[in-house]
Amino acid sequence: MIEETSVASEHSAPSQGKTPPPGAASAPQGPGKVQAFLAGKGKAILAPVLGVLAFIGLWAALAPMVDTSLGALPGPVEVAEQGAALFHEWQASNEAKAAFYEAQDARIAAGTQAMAFDYAGPPTFLDQVTTSLETVALGFVLATLVAVPVGLAAGLSPLFNAAINPLIQIMKPVSPLAWLPIVTMVVSATITSADPLLAKSFVISAIVVTLCSLWPTLINTAVGTASIDKDLLNVGRVLKLGTFQKLTKLVLPSALPYIFTGMRLSLGVGWMVLIAAEMLAQNPGLGKFVWDEFQNGSSQSLARIMFAVIVIGLIGFLLDRLMMTLQNLVSRNHAI
Template identity: 60%
Template sequence: MHYDQRAADKAAKQEKLTEAVQLLAESNAYTAAAAKETGQTKTLLENKSLTLKKRAVTAANFTPSSAPTFIDQIWTSVKTVFFGFFLATIVAVPVGVLCGMSPWFNAAMTPFIQIFKPVSPLAWLPLAFIVIMWYYAGYSSGETFFNKAFLISASTVCLCSLWPTLVNTTLGVASVDKDFINVADVLRLSWWQRLTKIILPASLPLMFAGMRISLGVGWMVLIAADMLAQNPGLGKFVWDEFQNGSELTYARIAFSVIVIGMIGLVLDRIMIFFRNLVSFGNPSPV
């Protein structure tokens, strides 16, 4: 959805909110008038007040026709978390392999990893917001491939979820059985052959265990990022319902929490499935 359409939707929503306020004011006026009357006149005024109040609630809950549905918001969140997870993986795996193979490189990277790993997503999000908004400053909404809010959320997911994969990849590569390395020396395998035929296959179980943790972290981070970046995903849906304050707000938020948890469970099962595919011996059920 382009930003001009979003502006139109926002204007339509604002118009309906203004209408709701006016209807509520009229309803209160009829209620005040009914308090001074008796008999049939009072009943008529109260009924009129109730009708206006129902119209006000309907206007306040107005949703633009082009607004994303709940299914659309689920799909947006899933796309965002997988995109951020993909970015984190293509950064974390090569760096983790280098850290595991080279003690010198590991010693150089460890301070940076320990400094940035504990940083909260609430700290990364404003930084991602500033950088992406600066980069997009010279472009109109139709000239860019990715939506700004989507990139902000995905970047935050990437920055927060790459660390478990990086640490586990480093551990997996560094803990490869020394007998395998000795065999590689005897066979005089090249660096690339050692990497592809011995090191990566032996470290895949731990690597995928790290990816499983990373995807779970990314899903948790995404909900908060969607709220703050206004990416039209599940986080934004929860935030909008919280601000809406209608009689169905609690039920919708509670249902969203269940959906978020169920999707997290499915993502976790997917990563367990892939981890077990590359595990040796009896795969772990958890």
């Protein structure tokens, strides 16, 4: 190793008094470096843009050839028009809501109305997007709160890991459609208030998301914890670290990349599961929007469903990027 290092250093050191051989390529300097950088970035940006444009062109060309019960399959233009129509409906709903509260305040001030009422208009598409995000956030947080401690315990204790492994392998592949009737009956029996803090449909959808999305985080946390260098644990014993100190100073920093990988997978699974859960639980989110449009069967329904599919995919992509950014921020100084 010493000899190899010496040879490498000798070749890497600048030679004194020697000129580079003719024809030797020199590293780009000044404007050349800028052009090379822009060329690399251009390829990284241009390729995805070309791919998306090619997909849109193929979609526009093939859509008129596909006939459905509601007519020809909508193309990109029709879907974009329905997206704009949904935005205008949201604007009109906000104006109607503001007018309702303004008139109500005037009636209360004049003494012709004794109490205030909430606006009872139907939720718009953007309202349903917000509801879906809130639902998946609650389900994901619950899944993380369960999966990380159980995964840490499984990674630190081979006996505990062997005990719960059969349960994990049995529960992991269960479909959300199978969980939904069980969760619905349990939640309906638990929440008996006429005006609960959270709507039953919201709670049902969130719990189904939890039950289906906690497994990737649990498994990755257990694997990351079990793969910790045993020398680190021995150092903890020598220093007589307590259980909490061992977890926070040794186990968690080492297992953090695995934990965040599991959380990213769990969030993706939860977002996919949510749409099916909202369809059946009638939670007023994107799943219910898709189901209502399917039941509506108007000439615009198919274009609206396709627009919702695009929005669902974009939100899933953004959630994954968000988790990746959070992982980079948290694990920047995770090394022990």
